[in-house]
Amino acid sequence: MRFCSACGAPVELKRPAGDTLERHVGSACDKIHSRSPKVVVGAVCGSQDQELLCHRAIEPRAGFWAVPAGYLELGESTEEGARRETREEACAQIEIMSLLGIYNVVRIGQVQLFYRARLVSPKVAAGLETLELDLFEWAAIPWDELAFPSVRWVLQRALELRDHTGPHPPALGP
Amino acid sequence: MRFCSACGAPVELKRPAGDTLERHVGSACDKIHSRSPKVVVGAVCGSQDQELLCHRAIEPRAGFWAVPAGYLELGESTEEGARRETREEACAQIEIMSLLGIYNVVRIGQVQLFYRARLVSPKVAAGLETLELDLFEWAAIPWDELAFPSVRWVLQRALELRDHTGPHPPALGP
Numbered sequence: 452m453r454f455c456s457a458c459g460a461p462v463e464l465k466r467p468a469g470d471t472l473e474r475h476v477g478s479a480c481d482k483i484h485s486r487s488p489k490v491v492v493g494a495v496c497g498s499q500d501q502e503l504l505c506h507r508a509i510e511p512r513a514g515f516w517a518v519p520a521g522y523l524e525l526g527e528s529t530e531e532g533a534r535r536e537t538r539e540e541a542c543a544q545i546e547i548m549s550l551l552g553i554y555n556v557v558r559i560g561q562v563q564l565f566y567r568a569r570l571v572s573p574k575v576a577a578g579l580e581t582l583e584l585d586l587f588e589w590a591a592i593p594w595d596e597l598a599f600p601s602v603r604w605v606l607q608r609a610l611e612l613r614d615h616t617g618p619h620p621p622a623l624g625p
Numbered sequence: 626m627r628f629c630s631a632c633g634a635p636v637e638l639k640r641p642a643g644d645t646l647e648r649h650v651g652s653a654c655d656k657i658h659s660r661s662p663k664v665v666v667g668a669v670c671g672s673q674d675q676e677l678l679c680h681r682a683i684e685p686r687a688g689f690w691a692v693p694a695g696y697l698e699l700g701e702s703t704e705e706g707a708r709r710e711t712r713e714e715a716c717a718q719i720e721i722m723s724l725l726g727i728y729n730v731v732r733i734g735q736v737q738l739f740y741r742a743r744l745v746s747p748k749v750a751a752g753l754e755t756l757e758l759d760l761f762e763w764a765a766i767p768w769d770e771l772a773f774p775s776v777r778w779v780l781q782r783a784l785e786l787r788d789h790t791g792p793h794p795p796a797l798g799p
């Protein structure tokens with residue numbers, strides 16, 4: 452951030468009164484700009500003991516496999532966001548069952564929320580950000596070709612819960 | 626947002642290629658600015674069947690009671706954020722036990738994560754943003770003087786779990 456989004460003047464780094472951290476402050480209007488972590492929402496989508504994975508068409512990690520996930524938008528809840536991402540990436544309708552885990556990626560300012568979901572219909576198709584997709588038996592999951600550590604983490608969590616019925620706590624990740 | 630934080634020129638509203646929504650785009654540099662929901666982290670902190678509430682010194686809702694909570698900062702995990710907010714508002718050290726609930730406030734773009742926590746020591750004191758604080762028996766909780774609907778919601782959730790032992794799922798709020 453170099454310029455104030457409110458007044459267009461350069462920003463200065465200073466610690467506002469009563470605050471504990473330095474913030475970018477508009478040099479003409481004194482508006483304080485706090486930079487915030489972003490929320491990523493995703494879903495591990497199962498259908499008859501098979502799990503949906505998307506072969507990523509876009510960077511980062513194009514060509515690797517991931518569960519449907521992406522940035523939460525203004526104007527939607529976290530569950531709505533997970534449903535939208537699954538619709539966009541896999542043309543799939545899901546029913547959300549539970550929260551599987553919260554995974555913090557502090558280094559890049561992300562809080563990732565992953566839900567356990569059920570495919571309402573086995574009809575799925577690659578969306579714009581997906582090269583191809585497939586439903587994998589657990590024994591066929593391409594563990595060495597997954598896009599991100601959090602995808603591996605949340606799939607392992609889903610695998611641990613494979614024969615679990617009833618409510619469960621989410622995993623609280625790093 | 627009126628000006629681009631990267632180039633200082635006015636922003637334009639347009640839909641980037643491959644995107645589904647209009648975004649603010651710098652008119653000189655074409656940088657895309659996505660506005661994102663923010664994460665609020667808080668903790669319902671108990672000690673021997675008493676719950677910690679802070680009488681808010683600051684707006685919004687100064688003079689009303691709340692659990693320690695506030696915006697997650699860059700550079701910390703959600704659990705670290707809940708511990709920091711509790712330290713800042715109540716000078717208290719906590720041990721986080723579980724995730725109590727996720728509460729979406731879509732209208733103002735907030736995802737609120739509330740943890741169940743245990744006060745490591747009964748030594749608490751009002752921080753800068755707190756007028757006073759107190760440990761309340763459940764029968765004495767000031768239900769009609771709580772600062773926000775999410776505070777009532779998460780306290781009710783903690784009350785439901787009062788005699789529960791062992792793991793539990795988080796409540797998935799509105």
